[in-house]
Amino acid sequence: MRTVLTRLSLTEFRSYAALSLEMDGRSVWLAGPNGAGKTNLLEAVSFLIPGRGLRNTVLTEMGRRLPGEREGRAWAVSAVVRAGDDETRLGTGVEQAGGARRLVRVDGEPAPPGRLADHVRQVWLTPAQDRLFLESAGDRRRFFDRLTYAGEPPHAGNVQAYEKAMRERIRLLTDGSPDRAWLEALEAQLAERGTLMAMARARTLGALSAEIATRGERPFPQARLSLTGEWERLALEGAAFDDLQDRLARALAQGRDRDAAAGRGLVGPHRTDLSVVHLGKDRLAAECSTGEQKALILNIVLAQAARLARAEGQPAPILLLDEVAAHLDVRRRAALFDEIEALGLQAFLTGTDEMLFEGLAGRAQGYRVEDSGLAAVG
Numbered sequence: 001m002r003t004v005l006t007r008l009s010l011t012e013f014r015s016y017a018a019l020s021l022e023m024d025g026r027s028v029w030l031a032g033p034n035g036a037g038k039t040n041l042l043e044a045v046s047f048l049i050p051g052r053g054l055r056n057t058v059l060t061e062m063g064r065r066l067p068g069e070r071e072g073r074a075w076a077v078s079a080v081v082r083a084g085d086d087e088t089r090l091g092t093g094v095e096q097a098g099g100a101r102r103l104v105r106v107d108g109e110p111a112p113p114g115r116l117a118d119h120v121r122q123v124w125l126t127p128a129q130d131r132l133f134l135e136s137a138g139d140r141r142r143f144f145d146r147l148t149y150a151g152e153p154p155h156a157g158n159v160q161a162y163e164k165a166m167r168e169r170i171r172l173l174t175d176g177s178p179d180r181a182w183l184e185a186l187e188a189q190l191a192e193r194g195t196l197m198a199m200a201r202a203r204t205l206g207a208l209s210a211e212i213a214t215r216g217e218r219p220f221p222q223a224r225l226s227l228t229g230e231w232e233r234l235a236l237e238g239a240a241f242d243d244l245q246d247r248l249a250r251a252l253a254q255g256r257d258r259d260a261a262a263g264r265g266l267v268g269p270h271r272t273d274l275s276v277v278h279l280g281k282d283r284l285a286a287e288c289s290t291g292e293q294k295a296l297i298l299n300i301v302l303a304q305a306a307r308l309a310r311a312e313g314q315p316a317p318i319l320l321l322d323e324v325a326a327h328l329d330v331r332r333r334a335a336l337f338d339e340i341e342a343l344g345l346q347a348f349l350t351g352t353d354e355m356l357f358e359g360l361a362g363r364a365q366g367y368r369v370e371d372s373g374l375a376a377v378g
């Protein structure tokens with residue numbers, strides 16, 4: 001269902017003392033020099049879903065801090081989301097300076113952060129992902145997990161619970177003489193959550209691959225995605241839930257000594273990596289040029305956004321594209337703008353140069369950003 005933000009307010013968030021933005025439902029572009037506050041604004045939007053936001057940093061960093069102040073202030077981000085004819089007010093923030101616990105309100109009522117996903121989904125691409133194919137498996141896994149959450153919000157909770165149980169299990173194993181019953185209980189949890197994780201990733205991989213294939217020869221290079229994990233492979237091959245869960249439980253039990261010696265878990269879906277091949281060149285993404293890598297990731301992100309835009313009974317994603325336009329040549333930039341419009345998605349785009357967004361004239365709301373202040377263009 002078409003889902004857009006019609007109002008966004010920031011209070012003491014990062015570099016913004018206060019900002020209130022009314023939007024008509026079209027996409028929004030922000031142009032301004034480095035340090036103007038463009039990414040901070042996208043990051044504020046990213047707190048309208050569960051999690052730690054676009055920069056994946058600790059909540060204590062979000063509150064505005066003047067030079068000399070030791071702690072970030074209490075901060076808030078609120079928004080009005082329109083989905084079809086329905087409007088919902090969402091609010092989030094921390095109530096105390098230096099606060100690390102995020103509170104959420106939905107239509108004024110306190111709610112667990114997970115409820116945000118009932119109203120807003122997001123897909124984003126940031127400069128931090130420019131090196132995605134060159135960096136650690138963990139970064140790629142998190143990238144893929146975020147795409148998975150956008151379609152299946154419970155995945156976030158499963159990953160979190162799994163990682164917590166795995167840390168606990170390793171602590172027990174390296175403690176010397178672990179409490180056996182406790183260990184078995186943790187491994188049962190890991191097997192259940194891990195199976196849910198692997199199955200959600202496998203579903204996403206299958207759907208995303210099909211979407212990428214039907215996109216065909218768009219100006220963005222096609223990618224072949226695969227997940228390296230045994231658990232995802234079994235799930236893709238159609239393994240039943242109970243079967244996968246039993247296998248994972250057995251592998252964990254058998255791996256205790258090795259894991260204790262290594263000080264980390266050597267088997268399980270927390271070890272999965274995402275592998276991406278540039279189809280046209282039949283070459284691993286890591287071996288492609290920086291520009292090609294960016295275009296590959298963009299194609300993956302757009303394919304997921306396109307799928308979710310069509311999904312019935314759930315909010316269409318909001319796209320956050322930080323410094324993406326500058327990496328694209330004129331033809332690809334035009335194709336990106338056309339696709340965002342054709343999908344009916346609301347995108348928030350940033351760039352240092354207004355000229356980048358000329359192709360959006362009349363199709364988006366543009367703002368010049370300077371010193372964390374916005375001035376409408378046109």
Ligand SMILES: Nc1ncnc2c1ncn2[C@@H]1O[C@H](COP(=O)(O)OP(=O)(O)O)[C@@H](O)[C@H]1O
Binds near residue numbers: 038
């Ligand atoms: N908690 C904070 N309090 C005040 N200023 C902050 C805070 N966090 C970041 N900033 C400032 O925000 C600015 C960066 O804004 P950003 O949105 O990343 O810029 P850009 O427009 O280049 O994307 C920097 O000047 C940084 O010092």
Ligand SMILES: [Mg+2]
Binds near residue numbers: 038039040322
């Ligand atoms: Mg920036």
